[in-house]
Amino acid sequence: MVDYKLLHALAAVIEQAGFERAAQQLHISQSAVSQRLRLLEARLGQAVLIRSTPPQPTALGQQLLNHWQQVRLLEAQLTRQVPSLQDGAFNNLRLAINADSLATWWPKAMASFSQRHELLLDHVVADQAVGLERMRSGEVAACICEHAQPVAGARSVYLGQMVYRAVCSPAFAQRYLPASQASGQLVASELQAAPAIVFGPDDRLQHRFLLEQGLRAEFAQHVCPASEGYVELVAAGLGYGLIPQIQIEPALASGRLLDVVTGWHLSIPLYWHHWRQGGALLDALAKHVQHVAQHYLAA
Amino acid sequence: MVDYKLLHALAAVIEQAGFERAAQQLHISQSAVSQRLRLLEARLGQAVLIRSTPPQPTALGQQLLNHWQQVRLLEAQLTRQVPSLQDGAFNNLRLAINADSLATWWPKAMASFSQRHELLLDHVVADQAVGLERMRSGEVAACICEHAQPVAGARSVYLGQMVYRAVCSPAFAQRYLPASQASGQLVASELQAAPAIVFGPDDRLQHRFLLEQGLRAEFAQHVCPASEGYVELVAAGLGYGLIPQIQIEPALASGRLLDVVTGWHLSIPLYWHHWRQGGALLDALAKHVQHVAQHYLAA
Numbered sequence: 001m002v003d004y005k006l007l008h009a010l011a012a013v014i015e016q017a018g019f020e021r022a023a024q025q026l027h028i029s030q031s032a033v034s035q036r037l038r039l040l041e042a043r044l045g046q047a048v049l050i051r052s053t054p055p056q057p058t059a060l061g062q063q064l065l066n067h068w069q070q071v072r073l074l075e076a077q078l079t080r081q082v083p084s085l086q087d088g089a090f091n092n093l094r095l096a097i098n099a100d101s102l103a104t105w106w107p108k109a110m111a112s113f114s115q116r117h118e119l120l121l122d123h124v125v126a127d128q129a130v131g132l133e134r135m136r137s138g139e140v141a142a143c144i145c146e147h148a149q150p151v152a153g154a155r156s157v158y159l160g161q162m163v164y165r166a167v168c169s170p171a172f173a174q175r176y177l178p179a180s181q182a183s184g185q186l187v188a189s190e191l192q193a194a195p196a197i198v199f200g201p202d203d204r205l206q207h208r209f210l211l212e213q214g215l216r217a218e219f220a221q222h223v224c225p226a227s228e229g230y231v232e233l234v235a236a237g238l239g240y241g242l243i244p245q246i247q248i249e250p251a252l253a254s255g256r257l258l259d260v261v262t263g264w265h266l267s268i269p270l271y272w273h274h275w276r277q278g279g280a281l282l283d284a285l286a287k288h289v290q291h292v293a294q295h296y297l298a299a
Numbered sequence: 300m301v302d303y304k305l306l307h308a309l310a311a312v313i314e315q316a317g318f319e320r321a322a323q324q325l326h327i328s329q330s331a332v333s334q335r336l337r338l339l340e341a342r343l344g345q346a347v348l349i350r351s352t353p354p355q356p357t358a359l360g361q362q363l364l365n366h367w368q369q370v371r372l373l374e375a376q377l378t379r380q381v382p383s384l385q386d387g388a389f390n391n392l393r394l395a396i397n398a399d400s401l402a403t404w405w406p407k408a409m410a411s412f413s414q415r416h417e418l419l420l421d422h423v424v425a426d427q428a429v430g431l432e433r434m435r436s437g438e439v440a441a442c443i444c445e446h447a448q449p450v451a452g453a454r455s456v457y458l459g460q461m462v463y464r465a466v467c468s469p470a471f472a473q474r475y476l477p478a479s480q481a482s483g484q485l486v487a488s489e490l491q492a493a494p495a496i497v498f499g500p501d502d503r504l505q506h507r508f509l510l511e512q513g514l515r516a517e518f519a520q521h522v523c524p525a526s527e528g529y530v531e532l533v534a535a536g537l538g539y540g541l542i543p544q545i546q547i548e549p550a551l552a553s554g555r556l557l558d559v560v561t562g563w564h565l566s567i568p569l570y571w572h573h574w575r576q577g578g579a580l581l582d583a584l585a586k587h588v589q590h591v592a593q594h595y596l597a598a
Contacts, residue, residue, distance in 0.1 A: 015500075017500045017501075018500070050351055102525045103527040107531035108531070108535055110537065111536050114521075115537070120494060123524065123528070125524050125525055201320055228526050228527035232407070233409070238406070238409065238414070238420070
C-alpha cells in the first residue's frame with residue numbers, strides 16, 4: 001500500500017510552490033515535510049522532486065501526483081456516498097484552463113455547479129495549445145485545450161469554438177496603419193512593422209494571424225500574460241492583438257476597438273479533458289461544462 | 300570582454316522558456332543555441348542553466364542575466380543618441396508587475412510613454428509581495444512591489460496605495476453569511492466557514508483579512524491566478540475575495556458586489572524599483588510612472 005502521507009507532502013510542496021507553505025498547509029514543521037520527501041525517495045530509490053525555486057516534480061514525481069489526484073477524486077465520490085467519512089465540507093479539483101476562457105465564460109458556467117457540489121476549484125492558467133501537458137504530467141485532473149486527442153487514461157468532449165478578432169485602438173490604427181485606414185485595404189508592410197501584444201511564449205495566435213496575411217511571423221512585440229491587462233493595453237494603443245470576440249463586443253460596437261483586417265477572424269476549438277477514473281463528480285462536471293459552453297462558444 | 304552572443308543565447312532560452320523558441324528568436328538552429336550555452340559553461344567552469352521544463356537559470360546564470368539586462372538598457376540609451384547604431388525600431392523593457400496593477404491603472408499610465416519612446420514592454424506577473432525577487436535575480440530591470448527597500452544597485456520611488464475591499468456577491472452573502480447579513484454585524488464563525496478565492500500561493504491578502512477579524516488563516520479556498528477571472532468568480536458567487544476598489548467601483552455602486560465587513564478596507568503601498576545603471580530611458584520611465592500613479596492610487 002502506498003503511504004499517502006508521503007504523497008500528500010509531495011503534492012503540497014508542488015501545489016504551494018515551496019516547503020514552507022506546504023508545511024503550513026499540512027500543519028507540520030518544514031523539516032517534517034523534508035523528512036517525508038526524503039523517506040519517499042529512499043523507498044523508491046529515485047528523486048521525486050527537483051529542488052529548484054519553485055520545486056518541480058521529476059517524471060516519477062509527476063506519475064505519483066497523477067495517482068494522488070485520482071485517489072483524491074475517488075475519495076470525494078466516496079465521501080458523498082458515506083458522508084461520515086468526510087473530513088472537510090468541500091471537494092477539490094485542480095484544472096488547467098486557458099486565460100481567455102477564465103476571463104470570459106468560465107466563471108458564469110461554474111457558479112451553480114460549484115455551489116451545488118461544494119467544489120473548490122484550483123485553476124492553473126495554461127495556453128489552450130499546451131494545457132494537455134498538464135494533464136499528461138498528472139498535475140491537473142481536467143483541462144480545457146484546443147486538442148481533441150485525450151492523453152492515456154483520459155477522455156475529451158468538444159465544447160465549441162472561441163472566436164478571435166485581431167483588433168487595435170483607433171489611435172493605434174492612425175499611427176501604425178494610416179494607409180490601410182485610408183484605403184480600407186490592408187497595406188501589408190504597415191502591419192509587419194506595427195507592434196503586437198502576445199500573451200506569453202505559448203501564445204502563437206498573433207503569429208498565425210500574420211502568416212495568414214502572407215507576412216513573416218517575426219514582429220515587434222509587447223508581452224502581457226494577463227487577460228484583462230492584455231485587453232487594456234490594446235485599448236490604450238500599445239499594440240494590436242487577438243482577443244476573444246465575447247470579451248470585446250461592447251468595445252467593438254462603440255468603436256473603442258477596430259478590426260485590423262476587416263472581416264477577418266480566427267476560430268479555435270476548445271475541448272474538455274478529464275481523467276476517466278475521476279469518479280462521478282468529474283463525470284457530472286464534464287456534462288455540465290459541455291452543456292453550458294454551448295451558450296457562450298460558437299458551434 | 301564578455302561574449303554577448305553567448306549571453307544572448309542564455310537570455311533567449313530563459314525569456315522564451317525553451318531552446319526551440321530561443322532558436323527561432325535568434326534565427327539559428329537549436330543545436331547552435333545548445334552549443335553557445337555549453338561554450339559559456341565551459342568558459343565559466345560552472346552551469347548557468349538548470350535543464351528543467353521550462354529551463355531555469357542557476358545563481359550564476361541569474362547574475363549574467365542581470366548584467367545582460369543592464370547592458371541592453373544602456374545600448375537603448377546609446378542608440379537614441381546615435382540612431383545609426385540602431386538595429387531595430389523599438390526598445391525593450393522587462394518588468395515585474397502585480398496582476399492588480401496590470402488589470403487596472405498600468406495600461407492607461409503607459410499608453411503615451413510607450414509610444415513616445417517606441418518601448419516594448421515584457422510584463423512578468425508577480426505578486427506585489429515577491430516582485431522584488433525578480434529584480435534581485437536579474438530577471439527584470441524594473442518592478443512594482445509593496446516593499447520600499449531597493450535591492451543592491453537599484454533605487455525605489457513611492458507610487459501610492461492600492462485600496463482593497465473584501466467583497467462577495469449578494470447570493471454568496473445570503474448562503475454563507477446569513478446571520479451577518481440579518482444583523483449587519485459580522486458573525487465570525489460564518490466567515491471562517493465560507494470559501495475564499497486566492498490568486499495563488501504568494502497571495503496572502505485573504506489570510507491578512509481573516510487574521511484582522513480575529514479568525515484563523517486557514518480556510519476553504521478556490522485558486523484563480525488571473526485578475527479578470529478572479530473578479531468574475533467572486534461575482535458569480537463561488538467565494539469572497541479581496542479586490543482593488545478601482546476595479547469594482549461600478550459593481551459596488553450597483554450592488555452586484557457587497558462588502559463582507561462593512562467599512563473594512565486594506566491599503567497596500569506600491570513602490571517602483573529600477574536599476575540605477577539602467578540609463579536615461581529607465582530614469583524617465585520612473586518619473587513618468589510616479590507622476591501618473593498619483594491619479595489612480597490613494598496617497
